[in-house]
Amino acid sequence: MERRMSVATHWGSFVAVVDSGRLVRIEPRHDDPAPSPIGPGMVTAADDSARVLRPAVRKGWLNGEPRAHGTARGTDAFVEVSWDHAITLVSDELRRVRSQHGDSAVFGGSYGWASAGRFHHAQGQLHRFLALDGGYTDARNTYSTAALEVILPHVIGGHPWSYQSRMPMWAEVVDNCELVVAFGGLALKNSQINPGGLARHQTQDLQRQCREAGVRFVNISPIRSDVAGFLDAEWLPVVPNTDTAAMLGIAHTMLVNGWHDEDFLRRCCVGFDRFASYLLGELDGIRKDAAWAAKITGISRDAITDLARRLTTRRSLIMVNYAVQRADHGEQPIWMSVVLAAMAGSMGRPGCGWGAGYATMDATGVARDRAFVATVPEVANPVPDFIPVARIADTLLHPGEVIDYDGKRLTLPELRLVYWCGGNPFHHHQDLHRLTRAWQTPDTVVVHEAWWNTTAKFADIVLPVATSLERDDFAAGFSDPHLVAMPKVREPAGESRTDHHIFAALASRLGFEQEFTESRSEIGWVRHLYEQTRAKLGDDAALPSFDDFWRSSTAELPASTGPFPGSFEALRSDPQRFPLPTPSGRIEIFSEEIDSFGYDDCAGHPKWYEPVEWLRADLSDRFPLHLISNQPASRLHSQYDNGDHSLSSKIRGREPVAINPLDAASRGIESGMIVRVYNDRGSCLAGAVLSDDVMPGVVQLSTGAWWDPVQPGLSGTLDRHGNPNVLTADRPCSRLSQGPSALSALVDVEFYDEPLPDVLAFAPPSLVPPS
Structure with missing residues (x-):
């Protein structure tokens, strides 16, 4: 007799159908409007040959x-x-x-x-x-957001994750906002997941409500599909790792035209005068104007100027995705996005201002917090290291x-x-x-x-x-x-x-x-x-x-009512009564503390630092494509790469890599071909997918394919399966955060015309009896 049982995962809640103790299938809950397809694939993985x-x-x-x-x-x-x-x-x-x-x-x-x-x-x-x-x-911070976790407490104060309860919720955006500018996009594939689980996916419906309410979206990303098609977003393709330069060009345009919010900057921020000197080139002789930014980012001067005008004349919200800070100097786009929102005039207004990580997890922007729930009790670690x-x-x-x-x-x-x-x-x-x-x-x-x-x-x-x-x-x-x-x-x-x-x-x-x-x-x-x-x-x-x-x-659970300290709305209303938990009590556009560290790769205010690897670097002569190793749509990181949904996304058993048709044509590559993606650090095989959603000069290969080296002990050996981390650099963002810089990586791609090696990622090792 079949029994129906509750299943909770990071990618949603499901119903397991069990017959005589055997798991038959996993079904979505009837009340989930956007169930993840990852769940049903757990059935075959439960007993596959890779089980230990x-x-x-x-x-x-x-x-x-x-x-x-x-x-x-x-x-x-x-x-x-x-x-x-x-x-x-x-x-x-x-x-x-x-x-x-x-x-x-x-x-x-x-x-x-x-x-x-x-x-x-x-x-x-x-x-x-x-x-x-x-x-x-122990280890500190996360691979996902290390640069953000370290920089934000200096800039806006509080716990590294407290910003999530301080930024506008989607429902507030629906009611109050006119323009959303999303640096790094709002990829719905990422909102399949939520740490610890969730009962119902809500982000997709809330985004639709924004569009129906007339909110306009701008997607600043190398990938068009980083924003859902139903949002009808304006796409501004940006050279990867140059978001900070784009923001600086917008900020300079605001400043020289007098469009910036002088009142908020004076009452609620510190250090704007020193930052303004940097914008105007008084410190280094380089004006960070729209023309300067256009040469770096690939976004036209007119588009940068127009965006500055719209951000300051409409009720606006600047969103920044986690991906932009997993790069060389990844602290800078996070810090600069806060400064840009402060300049734009909407910071601290309902449904407007600034926020990070929207659509990276389903609950981000859906609810500020949840009520207390007990977990395994912690024990103090006697080791301080x-x-x-x-x-x-x-x-x-x-x-x-x-x-x-x-x-x-x-x-x-x-x-x-x-x-x-x-x-x-x-x-x-x-x-x-x-x-x-x-x-x-x-x-x-x-x-x-x-x-x-x-x-x-x-x-x-x-x-x-x-x-x-x-x-x-x-x-x-x-x-x-x-x-x-x-x-x-x-x-x-x-x-x-x-x-x-x-x-x-x-x-x-x-x-x-x-x-x-x-x-x-x-x-x-x-x-x-x-x-x-x-x-x-x-x-x-x-x-x-x-x-x-x-x-x-x-x-x-009952709704969480806070308190949520560090509110930007309260700061705007009365910075004396409602200071932020920063040394100054205000937003730190210039941080005396960071400046005192004396780091050559993270100064006391946001700056443009040229990445080690990007499309304007000398290395691009040898490796002319920028690798975007983003989160997969078919699994959670590497979890259930052996599940049906992830396996069905592969091309001849390899992870798909998206490449612009212009870049593919110049290399004789067609959709469905197996290609070799390579640089000096390593190489991997992947299945080519031609897509004009990816801007020229960029290839996209998601993380999470189980690494499958041909010769595991040989450095640089070919990966048969398509794991992009054979290509990414183990180099910190900066001395401040020591976070990963995975999205600063140059590669090239070529048709693989040798005999294809079998994928052995899901095969167990040799198991022998005791000697």
């Missing part, structure tokens, strides 16, 4: 082979072992590393989205376990090196044991060949994984984990006003166990099981966290009992 079914240990590590540059990590066979043996190996190795090298030698940064669920959150479980065991070196998240390869390759970070000097620790779960560094990180070299240096790499992806193949000990379909939990997404039950849909594949089960077993061996589990079962924890939430919210929330919630599958 038993604990496995790399043969060379198990046999005690010494570390060397020629190590077989990534190429070696694996030996399947019992759970008891695996737990012994991991617990003994943790003891050894801590006793010989100290607690900071254990790296538990373990970055990644993992899966939805308040209890079975992989990083939360890992960090709790490692903190109770003595501590660990941390690294910026994107500097993991630097840390492994150069322990002891000192780097700058947000006004501090950090000494990179020596990491001897890497413990990773709930993420995939061989997806997130740039320059995968460099990461491969770095990955050989620690003594041991332990990974929890459900599938034999690249990270698992490059580990020493792989512990098979249950997926979100194979455990009990409940979800609560970012700013989503719902709790969604996640009952176990099916039994775990093979000998898979939950992360919590694994850490509880390790904690038992290491002597702190009771502190880790608090004597609760897993379903006991789920019930406890729900009841904690219910008690904290009180009678006004009227949440049902846990048993009723578990039966009904969804519960509505």
Whole structure:
């Protein structure tokens, strides 16, 4: 008999249909107006040949082979072992590393989205376990928004993510705004997802309401389809990595014509006079006017001038996407977008002003926050050491090196044991060949994984984990006003166990099981966290009992009413009564603090810095195409690349790469051909898609295809599958944020006329019996 069960994921809520314990299919919820197609593809992936079914240990590590540059990590066979043996190996190795090298030698940064669920959150479980065991070196910030997270607290104050509750919501844009200028676009594909889950997708409907209300949109992006067709947006193709120059040209035009909001700049900002001197060329002899910006950006002088006029004469909103800051000097477009909004006259007016990250997640711009929901309790980390998240390869390759970070000097620790779960560094990180070299240096790499992806193949000990379909939990997404039950849909594949089960077993061996589990079962924890939430919210929330919630599958949370400190509307009304949490209490167009750092790549006010790699660089003579490695439409990062939806998007098994017909014609490339995308860092195969949605000089290859090197131990070896991070540079945005600069990469493309190698990304490694 079929049963219908609730499923919650980062890409939405679904209904699982189960027959006699077998997962038959996954269906969208009837009340979701824009369900993601990723969900149904989870069915075939649940039991595909890539599942890790038993604990496995790399043969060379198990046999005690010494570390060397020629190590077989990534190429070696694996030996399947019992759970008891695996737990012994991991617990003994943790003891050894801590006793010989100290607690900071254990790296538990373990970055990644993992899966939805308040209890079975992989990083939360890992960090709790490692903190109770003595501590660990952590990672700070995210690959998605590192530059933004570091720069915004200096400019507008507050927590790095507090801007999301301070910018206009879509409903306010509908009612009040006339013009939206989107730097980096508003790609709806990105709004499929929401951290922690969501009950219903709302962004698409809200964007439609904006258009129906007469709001006009301008898309400043190298890709036309970064804005939905129904918005009828004006497209201004921009040379990648030049958004800051475009903004400066607009700002100069506002200034010299007297169109800027002098009152707001005087009352609510500091440092505009020093920035104005830079705009006018008084500091460096270069006027940042529309003609100057046109030469850099490819946007015409007239278009820049017209945009300046419209921004200052209409109720306007400047949006900036996360993608523009994942580049050389990525702090600058974020900072400059705030300054431009302050100049334009709409900052702090209802539905207008400034905002970041719209459409990158569904709840961004939909709700300011959600009510409290309990999660796995944190334990203070006894180790103070941390690294910026994107500097993991630097840390492994150069322990002891000192780097700058947000006004501090950090000494990179020596990491001897890497413990990773709930993420995939061989997806997130740039320059995968460099990461491969770095990955050989620690003594041991332990990974929890459900599938034999690249990270698992490059580990020493792989512990098979249950997926979100194979455990009990409940979800609560970012700013989503719902709790969604996640009952176990099916039994775990093979000998898979939950992360919590694994850490509880390790904690038992290491002597702190009771502190880790608090004597609760897993379903006991789920019930406890729900009841904690219910008690904290009180009678006004009227949440049902846990048993009723578990039966009904969804519960509505009360609307969050704040407080939301740092409001730009309050600042505009009275900057003395409602100061921002910055040193001056106002928007810092010039930051004395940043200026005091003395960085040569991030001054005290927004500036144009020429990127290391862009279409006007000398390197473009050899590599004349700019690579846009954006987020995929067919999966979440690398999650479910082995799912039906992602597999159906591929061309002859390779990831699709979009190229303008003019660039394709000059290279003899036609749609459907397999091409080689390459530069000095590496090369990959991809399937060509000709599209005039991509401006000439640009190619677009999404991230997330599982890396499939022909010779994993050979630096520069061909990737068979189409992972763009074999091409991207492992170079920080600046000394301020040390964030990734993935979108500063030049490449070329050629027809691949050699015999096509088989794609082995989803094939498990060689599994051998113990010797």
